[in-house]
Amino acid sequence: MLAAADRKLALWNIGVAYTAFLIGTLAGLLQVFIRNDRLELPAWLDYYQILTAHGVLLALIFTTFFIFAFFISGMSKSLGTFGPKVLLWNWIGFVVMLTGTVLATVMIVIGEASVLYTFYAPLMASPWYYVGLALFVVGSWIMGFALVGHYMKWKKANRGELSPLFAFMTVTTIVLWVIACLGVVATVLFQYIPWAFGWVDTINVELSRTLFWYFGHPLVYFWLLPAYMAWYTVVPKILGVPVFSDSLARLAFVLFILFSIPVGFHHQLMEPGISDFWKFLQVVLTFMVIIPSLMTAFSMFANFERAGRKNGGKGLFGWFTKLPWKDLRFTSIFIAMAFFIPGGAGGIINASFQLNEIVHNTLWIVGHFHITVGTPVAMTFMGLTYWLIPYLTGRKFSNTMKKLGFIQIGLWSVGMLLMSTAQHILGLLGAPRRTAYSGYNGHESALEWFDGILTNHVTMAVGGSILFLSAMLLLYIVIMSAFVSPKAVEPDEFVEFPLAESDKRATPKFLENWWLWIGMAFLLIIIAYAIPIAQMIQHAPPGSRGFITW
Amino acid sequence: MTKKKQEHEENLKGTLISVFFVGFVIVAMWVAVYLMYLSQ
Numbered sequence: 001m002l003a004a005a006d007r008k009l010a011l012w013n014i015g016v017a018y019t020a021f022l023i024g025t026l027a028g029l030l031q032v033f034i035r036n037d038r039l040e041l042p043a044w045l046d047y048y049q050i051l052t053a054h055g056v057l058l059a060l061i062f063t064t065f066f067i068f069a070f071f072i073s074g075m076s077k078s079l080g081t082f083g084p085k086v087l088l089w090n091w092i093g094f095v096v097m098l099t100g101t102v103l104a105t106v107m108i109v110i111g112e113a114s115v116l117y118t119f120y121a122p123l124m125a126s127p128w129y130y131v132g133l134a135l136f137v138v139g140s141w142i143m144g145f146a147l148v149g150h151y152m153k154w155k156k157a158n159r160g161e162l163s164p165l166f167a168f169m170t171v172t173t174i175v176l177w178v179i180a181c182l183g184v185v186a187t188v189l190f191q192y193i194p195w196a197f198g199w200v201d202t203i204n205v206e207l208s209r210t211l212f213w214y215f216g217h218p219l220v221y222f223w224l225l226p227a228y229m230a231w232y233t234v235v236p237k238i239l240g241v242p243v244f245s246d247s248l249a250r251l252a253f254v255l256f257i258l259f260s261i262p263v264g265f266h267h268q269l270m271e272p273g274i275s276d277f278w279k280f281l282q283v284v285l286t287f288m289v290i291i292p293s294l295m296t297a298f299s300m301f302a303n304f305e306r307a308g309r310k311n312g313g314k315g316l317f318g319w320f321t322k323l324p325w326k327d328l329r330f331t332s333i334f335i336a337m338a339f340f341i342p343g344g345a346g347g348i349i350n351a352s353f354q355l356n357e358i359v360h361n362t363l364w365i366v367g368h369f370h371i372t373v374g375t376p377v378a379m380t381f382m383g384l385t386y387w388l389i390p391y392l393t394g395r396k397f398s399n400t401m402k403k404l405g406f407i408q409i410g411l412w413s414v415g416m417l418l419m420s421t422a423q424h425i426l427g428l429l430g431a432p433r434r435t436a437y438s439g440y441n442g443h444e445s446a447l448e449w450f451d452g453i454l455t456n457h458v459t460m461a462v463g464g465s466i467l468f469l470s471a472m473l474l475l476y477i478v479i480m481s482a483f484v485s486p487k488a489v490e491p492d493e494f495v496e497f498p499l500a501e502s503d504k505r506a507t508p509k510f511l512e513n514w515w516l517w518i519g520m521a522f523l524l525i526i527i528a529y530a531i532p533i534a535q536m537i538q539h540a541p542p543g544s545r546g547f548i549t550w
Numbered sequence: 551m552t553k554k555k556q557e558h559e560e561n562l563k564g565t566l567i568s569v570f571f572v573g574f575v576i577v578a579m580w581v582a583v584y585l586m587y588l589s590q
């Protein structure tokens with residue numbers, strides 16, 4: 001078991017994560033019913049306020065706090081107990097992050113910040129919303145640096161040795177996060193805050209969107225890499241095999257640093273003000289990410305095949321039936337991975353320049369991120385939650401909980417399949433995202449969208465309701481494992497932290513040469529962004545004053 | 551040495567075919583949307 005102080009830190013992060021999850025999924029439930037006109041909100045609450053809460057609380061708050069809980073537990077396990085300084089700075093970071101979260105959430109709840117989680121200018125929220133976001137990011141940096149400090153201490157004590165895989169991947173993710181946040185910090189500090197407080201009258205919209213998406217795309221990798229960490233380091237242990245290839249795992253991770261940042265323009269393909277050349281360059285760089293993605297897919301299947309063969313699977317695919325399907329920790333993550341196949345494929349479509357015209361700002365996009373972050377990432381985190389909380393609290397995870405867990409992931413899968421399939425098809429037909437109920441003035445072709453068997457408001461509402469039910473079941477399991485389940489006494493009642501062996505004897509040392517990867521990352525960033533951003537500043541269009549549309 | 555050899559002879563054909571399957575899903579979905587794009 002980990003030291004009590006480290007466990008407490010991780011548990012607090014999980015606590016905040018699941019509080020956000022509760023409010024966020026409730027907002028999701030309301031959304032599906034508002035969209036089909038079955039629910040009218042009281043005057044003090046509006047659709048965009050709820051949608052802002054949903055995006056912020058689930059995509060930013062739930063993910064980030066859970067990710068830090070996972071990092072803290074895994075770093076303490078693989079590198080040893082935290083020293084007093086590491087603990088102190090982690091707590092400071094946590095408090096700053098929490099303060100920012102509360103501030104931003106209050107602004108959303110009192111109706112001062114219905115600008116959605118992307119907070120595009122010229123929509124203008126209360127300045128305190130932006131201050132809240134800035135504090136959130138700064139807090140996450142402090143926690144991140146505290147963990148890097150813990151890593152550096154280990155490196156000093158083990159000179160010349162490669163760090164354990166979990167620690168390496170944690171540091172990679174933090175490096176990615178810190179570089180990514182430079183964009184959002186720049187725009188929030190130098191553009192939004194002066195503008196929202198009224199120190200300046202106007203804002204350069206194109207620049208703010210560009211800096212946001214410089215951050216926005218690596219943000220999705222900040223969610224995904226911790227899920228990949230579970231896939232690379234936790235899943236093999238559950239399967240009873242060592243990590244497939246330590247070098248491959250590390251190489252894939254550093255490639256994600258390189259190819260996830262200089263690509264933000266693929267979210268701005270429909271925007272004027274950026275020339276085709278720069279868009280095309282970033283589209284090409286976007287496609288490079290397919291390489292580490294397929295490397296990851298290969299490693300995962302290799303884990304399954306080796307494990308299945310060990311258990312007696314014969315023939316080309318006999319191993320498949322020999323996987324530990326009755327193990328909730330495995331099956332949950334397996335489903336998460338399966339959802340990521342169409343999820344990732346959809347992402348390639350989104351980024352394909354012209355094809356973006358078909359899907360841009362439609363419900364397809366909503367379907368897409370619910371089968372990327374909303375299921376592959378979220379369900380991997382669920383699969384971790386089942387053992388991580390009991391591991392941290394020293395409580396038992398009973399068979400009843402296990403059964404409930406299977407029901408929970410089953411419901412989430414069915415609900416998501418219904419909701420996201422409906423959204424994907426509706427989007428292809430042209431139905432827009434980010435809208436409350438609309439009758440489209442009775443326009444025929446718009447109303448036809450919703451006539452299909454799968455593509456109607458009922459499917460989306462049924463899917464959303466099933467999802468919400470699943471979310472509540474998960475929260476029940478979370479509360480039981482955190483506060484109620486009996487404490488483990490016998491050695492075999494303790495829940496373990498499954499972390500696979502990774503043979504790093506053949507791993508080349510340059511993979512852990514951070515300056516090399518950070519240097520290459522900045523080189524690519526400069527190539528992709530320096531000229532277009534300079535042009536946006538030099539030939540700035542007239543700025544925009546703020547708009548409050550709600 | 552023999553151990554190393556064994557590792558290399560590990561049978562991962564199923565893995566390779568599975569990854570091709572992932573690639574196939576990517577290409578199929580992409581082509582489907584591309585055809586839609588052309589027809590609009």
Ligand code: HEM
Nearest residue numbers: 025028029031055058059116117374433434435464467468
């Ligand atoms: C109970 C489960 C959930 C339901 C019913 C649900 C439902 C929805 C719906 C209907 C929308 C689209 C609204 C619109 O465009 O008008 C939406 C947007 C969104 N959802 Fe979910 N969702 C759920 C879970 C999640 C999870 C787990 C995540 C991420 C971890 C997530 C992230 C998002 C994001 C980022 C948006 C976009 C918000 C925006 O456009 O500003 N959702 N959700």
Ligand SMILES: [Cu+2]
Nearest residue numbers: 216217266267
């Ligand atoms: Cu992106």
